[in-house]
Amino acid sequence: GAVVSQHPSRVICKSGTSVKIECRSLDFQATTMFWYRQFPKKSLMLMATSNEGSKATYEQGVEKDKFLINHASLTLSTLTVTSAHPEDSSFYICSARDRLAGGLPYNEQFFGPGTRLTVL
């Protein structure tokens, strides 16, 4: 149980185009999902917290107009990188917390397999 999927697993796009990444909780409902960005040989940087039915909360320094997050259902959150540029190339990872476990801070986050974005 507790599987999180991401689609696509990798995407290559031209500079200036927009790319949408999906994050799905397959066997549980998630009121909260998190989006991370990871540079090569680096740690995960939290970009935003996505709450079902409400606006995402972005971390300081993350452009909300560039990284659009939508959490329209209890099993799906999407991250859209708008007008992508080469510096947006990275590994994007989402995670989800089981709704039934509540919002307690010690409850596990389940991570997706990541999406490798390359902007040419």
Added chain:
Amino acid sequence: AQSVTQLGSHVSVSEGALVLLRCNYSSSVPPYLFWYVQYPNQGLQLLLKYTSAATLVKGINGFEAEFKKSETSFHLTKPSAHMSDAAEYFCAVSDHNQGGKLIFGQGTELSVKP
């Protein structure tokens, strides 16, 4: 503010040797601590977590970690390394005041030599 520091960006051990990955935390409240493993081009998998119950926490794949409040540490150990343990390991603390979002350490790459 809460934070974690992982000492050593890269650790190399021989197969069968003890694995010790260090993590120190900073927190003004009792912390919730996690160790995750990441294999190349994959997401993160939880190894174990500390949630203020037993200070010695046993996880998957033979890993365990001990919470030491006096040392503000949560080091990860495994008695005997396997080749399959080669991966990136992240220590993380859950931020009580911000919905439990995870704050990650810098990561430690574990190499296992035959």
